[in-house]
Amino acid sequence: MRNSLVRIAAESLVAVAALPLVLSSCIKDEAPNSEADITGVTLPDSSVLLREPVISNSDITLYADTPDSILAPTFTLTPGATIEPASGTPRKFFTRQMTVSNTDEGKDTTYTFVSTPQQYTVTSQDGQWKKTYTVNVVNNATPADFHFDNVRYYEYNGEPIFQIFYENVAGQNIDWGSGNAGAMVTLMASNPSPADFPTSQADGGVSGKCAKLTTISTGALGTMFGAPIAAGNLFLGSFVVNMQDMPASTHFGIPLRNTAPVSMSGYYKYEPGKTFIRLNDAKNGTVEVPGKTDDFALYAIVYEVTPDAPYIDGNNSLTSPNIVLKAELEAADHKTGDEWVHFDIPFVQQNGKTIDRQKLLDGKYNIAIIMSSSEGGARFEGAIGSTLFVDEIHIKYE
């Protein structure tokens, strides 16, 4: 009898132990991939690429040092996805524009390479999803004037979601990066218009339109993600959202070529929000910091690009030993109010370093202009409603 008891108990246990096996044996055939990403891009002669290609969710920027206006990039895609036009198709990324001017000595002819960004459409393996990428090649442009008059739209399901600023520098498009893509994840809940995003274009610039950076609340979802506020920010570089290390999302810098900057000038106006708050780790909510007033950030850096440090991000944009030059509007000089404030600040040597001419010619330096409506925004410190307007930034070169 005791043996039967043991046997029944044992058999029951075996039957029960088989349950998870039954569950795992039910795993179905893998579905075809539904993603439609370009994961890599290269050129037939990859040595002309100055930097690793910058690939965002729907834009690709190639910094290339090439006299060719027709290029045939090849793409790596999500497994099973297809691309149209096909990888390796030669396409015209630049239009050569001839300018003839009359001088005392006769006619002077100059050529400029005008960007003609090309579009590619990727279709997922399961055929259900399509994504259009815009591929832009930047060839040896030195950005000097920033007007904030040009925007295009980040689109999602064919709808314009937020604005992407770009500047036309000698015919070539240089994009400004912003954290809008990160704010989008939580903002989409409330059907935002482009003006609801932390970084957007506004009327009433010093000349034409201007950039408006506002610190906003990201609502209950943002709080849940541990990102309860989003500061408006705008920078030369690209944004790759990293929810758990937000400062690392901002990849600052674009290649600097040929000449070193001397000073940065422009206009701003700033009004801090009423209540300064910071992230309260205990609850993932925010707490008020009494007596503290929000402040903005506005500075530019030049840093050396090394294999270990292909870019500088929000964690080390003021502290990296690779920084060679910095132009920063000192906090003590920050003004608030409704009037445009003109500034002109010199680039100052950092870390005891100087610009190496050869490295400059070889494209070993990056330049970044960085601004934010809350200087602590990346750490979720600031005041909801803090607003920074910026216009007509000019970088003076040697």
Next chain:
Amino acid sequence: MRIAGVALIMATTLPAVAQDNQSATTAVPDRDRNLTFMTSKGWEWELNAGLNIGGATPLGMPREVRKVRTYNPKLNGSLEGKATKWWGADRRWGTSVGVKFETKAMKVDADVKSYHTEIIRDADRVSGYWTGFVDIDYDETFFTVPVTVDYRINNRWKVNAGAFFSVRTDGSFSGYVKDGYLRSGNPTGEKIVYSANQRAAYEFDNDLRRTMWGVQLGGSWRAYRHFSVNGELSYSFNNIFRSGFNTVEESLHPLYFNIGFGYTF
């Protein structure tokens, strides 16, 4: 887990009690006069202790689940008092009503691919597709009333089938994701990467439903006069989550096998 402890003590001490009773010279005089009277009218009283082993499972594994890394049924106790009324002269058929405290739980680690999920906080909603590692820790305690029809095959074997109604007294459904990425909105949306050491925790305790009902099928083998071994399979018709909760897209239905020991008075 509190119930698990009680059930374990029951399971380990009951056999000893059963043997004590059998070694007594006459069992009948030991029993209460009322109990004897009730037994003669076809009533039977049992106290059962057991372990629930199983999980909250979808009807068919979703295609998005690529691999179940670990599955831990956990130690879930149950403690039940049960009354049976046997009918007719031969007392083959009977009906039972029970009162049961039980825990249903599981812990699962799995890899998923493009698993659609939607998170709603207040009026805000974000949806997306997760690819990567998922940890699920599910634990609920119920007050359950089972009602069954019983059939006595012979002196040793009884089988029963019926329905149960549960009210949750405590519960949690939580866990984390890591080592993967979320596509915001649809599979072409913004990609938010989480590395192997970046955990994003979730907790849906407040989204569990309060009451459940389902069916159960059981059998009992009497080892000694007062002592039996019980097995019982139960399946809930309800999703463990309240309606309108779409973060976990599949309906998860508790499917548990209970194995235990019973003492018949």
